[in-house]
Amino acid sequence: MTEREDQMKLGLITYGGDIQGGGLAQYAYQGAQRVAEERDLSLQVVGTDEPDQVREEIQELLEKGVTGVVTTSLHTGQIIEEFVESYPTVTFVTINYQPQLDSENLTGLPVELQKLEELEELLAAHLSIQLEADQRGFFQNLRLLLLEWNLQSVLIPVLAIFTALIVGALFIAGFDPEVWAAFQDGFGVGMNGAWQSVVNAYSALWNGSIGNPQKIISAIRTWMSGGGTEDLVSAFRPLMESLRVSTPYIFTGLSVALGFRAGLFNIGAEGQYFIGGLTSVFVGYSVQGLPWYIHLPLAVGAGFLGGAFWAGISGFLKAETGAHEVITTIMLNYIAYNLAEFLLQVGGPMARPDDPRPISPPVSPSARLQQFFPDNPAIRINIGLFLAFFMVFVIWYILFKTPIGFELRTVGSSPRAAKTAGMNIGWNYILAMGLSGGLAGLAGGHDVLGVLGYMPNSFRSGYGFDAIALALLGKSHPVGVLMASLLFGVLRAGAVQMQGAANVPVDIISVLQGLIIVFVAAPEMIRALYRLRDSGQEGETVLTTGWSGTE
């Protein structure tokens, strides 16, 4: 059986007996072989008679990244139990050995010696079901993912955020003129002023993003006692606004994370967001008279394509000439700003006619992403949020469950291996950048179709840099990015309140982001700071390459 790089592998370990000898080994082999052919897996058979070797062979097999391991004897079955827990994503099957370990990914398959022929059928069916489940089960995989993330890889981002908030507090207090004034009245007064300054700022952050706890409780009381829902809606408004702010973060975070997975550093999400907004709004206002179920997908799709095209330029240039995407995407950002400025300037090609403001015409209602509370314009949360959740799933699926995703990840993690395996690296760069830009374009589409209803020429948002922090925090995993985006949505939504209520400029959030990136990218710092031991399992998730790309 020839072996391809991109194939999933199945391993069979026989102890004693030949795969052509007519015994247990042969039927196990035939069963495994059938599954391998059906599912296009490559089968690796390890036959051994040496007890000492078994452990090494299994270890080697597992390191090669097999998806399923079958063992045929009591002896190998016992050894395999040592590996089951360290490889939660691998399906283990023992034949004629009842496992002592209670684990979901390990099953024992008893066979009567008189009916060995049945083994082939039994094994094939069992493996089919198991592997099927592996490929389908989103929630099962989610659980496995959480298992894989050992404590420290969760702890470090949390500590990074915590440390960044502490440093941020120092900045808030240190650059508050009122605190300076307080220190002139004495050290104690000064410290008290500093504490007040930080408490004011962070409680404004909390109230502006999660909501005022007292208000929420009293609103729930009113509602429970039969009052209207108005108080409830207004109490939860900050939280819903945070979710609304999170939505474009989810898109742009996924955008950068997808790039990272393919070894590309897309720092041009901002420009792609701009172009996505432009194309979405153009379809949104220029096409009239379509029902919403055609118009809305068209407008959203236009945003995706616009962003995809813009980033695709960088992907193409990287593939064809090796021009580094970091520079080209940044340059394309500036070009996008100027393009938008030109198109939307008063009297420009996309400007609202007879309006003194440089904004586009309003998006027609049939292309709007429906808001949840259309009567309350202050709450702008809309169905775009569900689209974002859906994209989390789609990107997860593409990355980890399809051959396309496998190629992208291989190109990202080792371009040399990808080249050896015959993958078209250039095409993968274009594809990855296209998808990545498309996601950023969706963020732009969300903001014009769901939030604003038109496109202003001052559309800058800082998503480009925020998205990098998101992808790093989420370890370039769609679910991680989702979590990080929710956090950032909270921070950003709260920061606006913080500026209003506590007079702390929103830019403090950028300071926090810079710090978070540094701490997450250099976990040693956090470990040193909090005296953590190195778990040695820190995964390499972010990969960027030098100037000439695929070297």
Add this chain to the structure above:
Amino acid sequence: MTAISTQKTKKRNWFTREKVYGILFLGVGLFIAFVFAGGTESGLMTTFGLTPPRSDSLSVPDLVFPSQASLYVFSIICIFFGGWQLARGFKKVNIGLTVVALVFVVAFLAWAARGGSLNVTSLMANALLRATPIALAGLSGVLCERAAVINIAIEGMMLSSAFSSTVAASVAGNVWEWSRVFTLAFGLAMGLLTGALLGFLLAVLAVRYKVDQIVAGTAINIFSTGITSFMVSRILVEFQNLNQTPIFQKFPIPVLSKIPILGTVFFNQNLLFYLMFVVIAVIHIMLFYTRWGLRTRAVGEHPKAADTLGVRVYFNRYVNTTLGGMVAGLGGSFLILGSVGRFDEVMTAGKGFIGLAAMIFGKWMPIGTFGAASIFGFADSLQTKLAILNVPIPSQFLLMAPYLITIVVLAGVIGEATPPAADGQPYVKE
């Protein structure tokens, strides 16, 4: 990359890089003939002023020539080069490319100034002034990358340095009321110090913690943007006198500034401008004629070999990256003390990144980097001049020009330019 591109050339034998250039040259020629010359009424004259008003240099008469006729001449030159390239091919395509690009620029100016006048000398003087921060950014990149540390944080370093220069010089001048010379020196020193500190931080992240260098650089960029904008809203808005510095005035060099044209372009600028040339010379000499330079290049190309021979790889990277940060800091200070005298949020506007493109275009050589930076500076200064000339191009498109050029340069040149072999890779001692 090389393997892929050779495959491509094998597939389409005729359609080579040389042929593409030939067609490009022809296209440029036809473009000049039809768009520029065709859109010009005959009888108009173009005036290129050579002596700027209020200049120190000896005056030379202006260049006056018929617009349309000269455009046809330029067009013929380009078509000739294109034909020659297609038929015979230049030994070095770059010669043809340079000439055609130059002719195109001159033709563009002749067309833009048809029936009017354009002062070419002041355009060039302005171009070099605008090139200075870009060149300094590029030089910072050269220093770091020769030691194999990719410095994408130049933008952030410039921004932070510009900020600290502003505050330092404002405090010294407006609060402590120092004399102008000391104020400027203090502002410059604080700018350099800030750059050096951020350079050192990058080195710590890249060398000590082995953080992906591009990620570390991006973090520094985000942090710098955040902290400077934060301080502007928190402090500078309230205390306006902290955002007001004196600037380095023009300092004509005696005798040399009297030379026509060159005197104005090179010898009638401010002190920081001259300092840039000193920096270029020092970096060039240090890199290629001293032991330190040899070691740096060894560290950049093959750190393991260098280590085996007793070169302290980590130390070298620390020193180079810190120095690189300092040069970026000089670029940032120039934006304030050599130019406007006040700080605005995100005022670097991509100059750090354009500097990196200049570095690549200049093939990691100090002098080449300066040359590339002057092209960007030229595009930048042209864009301001064209606004007052007779050009039917929206200003936004002119503003895009430097960024477009950067992309074209990167895409067109990177294939020929080779970065230091170990660029971007952390070195792990064994």
